[in-house]
Amino acid sequence: MKRIGCAAVAVVGACLLGACGSSGGGDGPMATVITDRPTPITTAPSAPSAAPASPSTAATTTPTSTTPTSTTATPTSPAAPQAKPQDYAGNAPGWYYFSSxxxxxxxxxAVLESSIAGCHGSLPSSAPEVPGSGASETAVKPNAVxxxxxxxAKFESLGDPKFHRFDGPAAALPYGEELTVxxxxxxxxxxxxxDEQTGVTCTDQVGHGFTVSDDDFDLR
Known part of the structure; x- marks a missing residue:
């Protein structure tokens, strides 16, 4: 009866077996009952997290050029100093005279119904002949532009030197100054x-004009 009780108790736990083995009595050695140790529960290691997915399309960065854009400034001519018209006014109303x-x-x-400007003087030898003032059928050297x-603008043969100031000498218009009427x-x-090199230049407001010196001319 003790052996059976001890065997039953041994199934429950190893600690009780030790107690049965220490009690006296019985004809032979008591059978040893070995119970399997509980299998330890282990937690499976977590699977390594997946590497971040590569973007399906790589972002393309277009470098911005830092090279400065070359710009060339267009030079502008400074405005010519303006002469005072009253310093060149003649006795006749609306007339202004000057010399080089x-x-x-x-x-x-002259400010007339149609304003005019002109010069007498050392016209270039290359100036074309024009109809004479008193004989239009005869070609002569011009005496005015x-x-x-x-x-x-055009060269003329004028019987009356109308751009000459008769009531006194005309004031010289300094090089580089502009007389605007x-x-x-x-x-x-x-x-x-x-201009000291190119001579006298006169223009209207729509682009007509002349430039004349003693050796060259331009009519437009």
């Missing part, structure tokens, strides 16, 4: 200047 500093040309600007506002209409103004 060299004395080679006498010129005038004239601009009527709104029309192309408003006209009688919106496009009737005229301006003249003198």
């Amino acid at each position: 500093p060299s004395g080679k040309f006498e010129c005038g600007i 004239q601009l009527i506002a709104g029309s192309p 408003p006209g009688s209409g919106s496009t009737n103004g005229l301006r003249c200047s003198v």
Whole structure:
């Protein structure tokens, strides 16, 4: 009866077996009952997290050029100093006279119904012949260059040297200065200047004009 009780108790736990083995009595050695140790429960290691998915399309960065854009500034000519018209006014209303500093040309600007500007003087030998003032059928050397506002400039043979100041000497217009006289209409103004190299230049407000020296000319 003790062996059976001890065997039953041994199934329950190893600690009770030790107690049965220590009690006396019985004819032979008591059978040893070995119970399997409980299998330890282990937690399976977590699967390594997946590497972050590569983006399906790689972002493309377009470098921005830092090279400065080359710009070339267009030079602008400074405005010419303006002469005072009253310093060149003649006795006749609306007339203004000037000479070149060299004395080679006498010129005038007249504000008329159609304003005019012109010069007498040392015209170039290359100037074309024009109809004579008293005999239009005869070609002669011109004695004047004239601009009527709104029309192309041209050489003329004038019987009356109208751009010469008779009541006294005309004041010299300094090189680089500009004499501007408003006209009688919106496009009737005229301006003249003198350059030491190119000579006298007079223009209207629509692009007509002349440049003349003792050895060259340009009519437009």
